[in-house]
Amino acid sequence: MINWLYLHVRAIGQALHRLVAQPLGTLLSALVVGIALSLPGGGYLLLDNVASLARGVSGTPEISIFLDMDAGAAELAAIEQRIKAMPELASYRFVPRDEGLRQLEAAGLGDVLGGLKANPLPDAFVLAPRDEDPALFERLSAEMRGWPKVAHVQLDSAWVKRLHALLGLGRSAVLMLAGLLGFALVIVTFNTIRLQILTQRQEIAVSRLLGATDPFIRRPFYWFGGLQGALGGLVALGTIALGVRALAGPVAALAETYGAVFALSGPDLRASLVIVAFAAFLGWLGAAISVRRHLAGT
Incomplete structure (x- = not known):
């Protein structure tokens, strides 16, 4: 040696x-x-x-979960527990329907919403995954769509897909x-x-x-x-x-x-x-x- x-x-x-x-x-x-x-x-x-x-x-891409209008406190708690148990998520926040209405009014839609008799917005959860891989967004979205009392899942990942495609090239x-x-x-x-x-x-x-x-x-x-x-x-x-x-x-x-x-x-x-x-x-x-x-x- x-x-x-x-x-x-x-x-x-x-x-x-x-x-x-x-x-x-x-x-x-x-x-x-x-x-x-x-x-x-x-x-x-x-x-x-x-x-x-x-x-x-563009900001951090997020996943928005909109719940059924008749979702109660028990269903909200059950969905929140599911979210907390997901290691792929970095953070989340709950947006009550009243807060969502106030955000729309602050965005300049007060005149339109003022003619409505009731709040048409559902409760929602906004999630931020740890990774920005588009495949992860699709997988999480497909899983969440099957949860009880989930009416719609919206992905903020279209620009992420384009960015990943351009970066890959x-x-x-x-x-x-x-x-x-x-x-x-x-x-x-x-x-x-x-x-x-x-x-x-x-x-x-x-x-x-x-x-x-x-x-x-x-x-x-x-x-x-x-x-x-x-x-x-x-x-x-x-x-x-x-x-x-x-x-x-x-x-x-x-x-x-x-x-x-x-x-x-x-x-x-x-x-x-x-x-x-x-x-x-x-x-x-x-x-x-x-x-x-x-x-x-x-």
């Missing part, structure tokens, strides 16, 4: 030395990887921010872009490692004569590719952060026109680690393919 750890530490040192020895090439490679990864990374981040902005403008496009750019970055690393191997052919040949094994020779190249990719991931994070800073003001102004308070957010710690790890993996993959392809011929 100690020997294995020493070999990897030694390989990391050799890889870092090669990166530092060619600063311009390292910088250009990191810029290529970083700018390429900032496109899908920034696109995915933009989709998440658009979803948050849409929820802030956007995420698919971003994933396709990430796949294409990732393939291109593997090729870039492949060629970089190929040039490294060709440059060090004599050094590799001498190492083999001295008894060096293939894993010993390959290890520094693997780390070189991985570290180069990780540097590119850090550049991608910096590029995304600059983009967020540049767009924060215009996005906040746009949200304000809709009466919403919204701040464009950058990638969190988990997303940042995923971007750097993905970049490092692409670098390692390109190095591994190149090493296996070209090292055998040295």
Whole structure:
């Protein structure tokens, strides 16, 4: 175990030395990887921010349960117990028929309602599910329609369906872009490692004569590719952060026109680690393919 750890530490040192020895090439490679990864990374981040902005403008989707006009206190209590027992719900509130009438009058319908002899509105429950998945809304609605004394169930999820469809399309496009750019970055690393191997052919040949094994020779190249990719991931994070800073003001102004308070957010710690790890993996993959392809011929 100690020997294995020493070999990897030694390989990391050799890889870092090669990166530092060619600063311009390292910088250009990191810029290529970083700018390429900032496109899908920034696109995915933009989709998440658009979803948050849409929820802030449109409000939280809800489910409204309208009861029969003859529903009594016992039926109301039974329905409330059913609602409390549902783990899918984040919150609920009971809207008595008189309160519903007052809300309509406050909305400017007082003249219309004033000509009515009796309150035509039923008692209602307004529910807020924990998740905004349209399938969850449909399932809960189908279940609630079968409850006793439930006259109608109204879903406030049409815009959620449209939003999920648009976000799904956007995420698919971003994933396709990430796949294409990732393939291109593997090729870039492949060629970089190929040039490294060709440059060090004599050094590799001498190492083999001295008894060096293939894993010993390959290890520094693997780390070189991985570290180069990780540097590119850090550049991608910096590029995304600059983009967020540049767009924060215009996005906040746009949200304000809709009466919403919204701040464009950058990638969190988990997303940042995923971007750097993905970049490092692409670098390692390109190095591994190149090493296996070209090292055998040295």
